[in-house]
Amino acid sequence: MPPVFLVGMMGAGKTTIGRGLARALSRQFLDVDLVLEERCGVRVPTIFELEGEAGFRRRETHALDECSRISGVVLATGGGAVLAEENRRMLQQRGTVVYLRARAEELYQRTRYDRNRPLLQTADPLGRITELLRQREPLYEEIADLVVDTGKVSVARLVGRILPMLATCNKPVRPPADDLPPLECL
Ligand SMILES: Nc1ncnc2c1ncn2[C@@H]1O[C@H](COP(=O)(O)OP(=O)(O)O)[C@@H](O)[C@H]1O
Ligand SMILES: O=C(O)C1=C[C@@H](OP(=O)(O)O)[C@@H](O)[C@H](O)C1
Numbered sequence: 001m002p003p004v005f006l007v008g009m010m011g012a013g014k015t016t017i018g019r020g021l022a023r024a025l026s027r028q029f030l031d032v033d034l035v036l037e038e039r040c041g042v043r044v045p046t047i048f049e050l051e052g053e054a055g056f057r058r059r060e061t062h063a064l065d066e067c068s069r070i071s072g073v074v075l076a077t078g079g080g081a082v083l084a085e086e087n088r089r090m091l092q093q094r095g096t097v098v099y100l101r102a103r104a105e106e107l108y109q110r111t112r113y114d115r116n117r118p119l120l121q122t123a124d125p126l127g128r129i130t131e132l133l134r135q136r137e138p139l140y141e142e143i144a145d146l147v148v149d150t151g152k153v154s155v156a157r158l159v160g161r162i163l164p165m166l167a168t169c170n171k172p173v174r175p176p177a178d179d180l181p182p183l184e185c186l
């Protein structure tokens with residue numbers, strides 16, 4: 001089975017469901033944000049503070065390139081990973097892309113007590129989520145091989161739903177060596 005890439009908005013469940021899928025499939029799980037945090041030795045909000053969103057996105061592209069080359073990996077991306085065309089191409093070519101879809105209100109409920117998402121530290125997080133979802137939804141849909149609605153469905157049930165979808169998906173992938181040379185490590 002090719003690598004599995006989880007995409008979707010903040011709060012869609014990429015990290016949680018990705019971990020469950022990897023366990024069920026006995027595959028390696030990686031989360032791009034956790035890789036960055038381990039590498040930088042600080043949490044995501046600190047990367048935003050020190051280097052701005054542009055700095056974070058640069059690191060994100062590099063980590064995504066590295067992680068998406070790992071054979072059989074289940075990879076949770078960050079919600080904004082689809083913004084760069086280069087990232088979308090990597091994901092689309094190298095594995096099966098699963099879009100975890102949810103409504104803005106649901107995303108808000110799942111993220112409202114978490115301080116680790118700098119883009120949602122605003123006076124109106126629901127408004128911000130609504131706007132980001134409007135901008136990003138076409139990008140998630142553009143690269144999705146599978147679309148999964150996550151509203152009011154438990155994580156365990158979603159994992160159980162996604163497994164047979166992956167087994168029958170038959171996504172043709174191109175080995176990374178055929179697309180881009182590895183980016184230099186940051
Ligand atoms: N289907 C779901 N139902 C209920 N809670 C969920 C669901 N998916 C995720 N969550 C919860 O929402 C929060 C955000 O999930 P997370 O996996 O961090 O999302 P993402 O990585 O997409 O931002 C976590 O507390 C997680 O337990
Ligand atoms: O949507 C985004 O732009 C972001 C989503 C976050 O990941 P999650 O989607 O896992 O919350 C993290 O990468 C960063 O805070 C930026």
Ligand SMILES: [Mg+2]
Nearest residue numbers: 014015076077
């Ligand atoms: Mg996450």
